Amino acid sequence: VQLTESGGGAVQDGGSLRLSCVASGFTFSSYYMTWVRHSPGKEREFVAAISWSGDKTNYADSVKGRFTISRDNAKSTVYLQMNSLKSDDTGVYYCAAALSALAMGMVSTRLPEFDYWGQGTQVTVAP
Numbered sequence: 001v002q003l004t005e006s007g008g009g010a011v012q013d014g015g016s017l018r019l020s021c022v023a024s025g026f027t028f029s030s031y032y033m034t035w036v037r038h039s040p041g042k043e044r045e046f047v048a049a050i051s052w053s054g055d056k057t058n059y060a061d062s063v064k065g066r067f068t069i070s071r072d073n074a075k076s077t078v079y080l081q082m083n084s085l086k087s088d089d090t091g092v093y094y095c096a097a098a099l100s101a102l103a104m105g106m107v108s109t110r111l112p113e114f115d116y117w118g119q120g121t122q123v124t125v126a127p
Contacts, residue, residue, distance in 0.1 A: 001025035008121030021095030028076040032103040039091035092120040
């Protein structure tokens with residue numbers, strides 16, 4: 001099983017990046033997919049999630065209106081389009097997969113349990 005993120009990099013405030021996460025070794029189309037980020041000095045936080053069919057999405061309040069999650073089950077890939085980036089968006093972005101619908105958001109104040117994690121891709125937004 002593998003989740004491989006790419007597309008991270010360094011951009012200036014207001015810039016855009018598109019992250020990709022390619023899955024292999026499991027039935028991607030059966031899994032909810034989530035993006036989680038870990039920013040310096042902060043706990044890991046939920047960013048966005050998408051249902052296995054792609055018909056439902058959920059976003060953290062901090063990224064609503066700026067980020068868009070999507071997926072292509074034929075390519076076993078989930079994307080995160082990030083626009084109007086801010087310095088607060090700096091961090092390592094991970095994709096994660098879960099069979100449970102709980103992956104669509106926080107469970108109380110905690111991240112849900114995931115079945116698989118990627119290795120992460122660094123996003124740095126310079127002011």
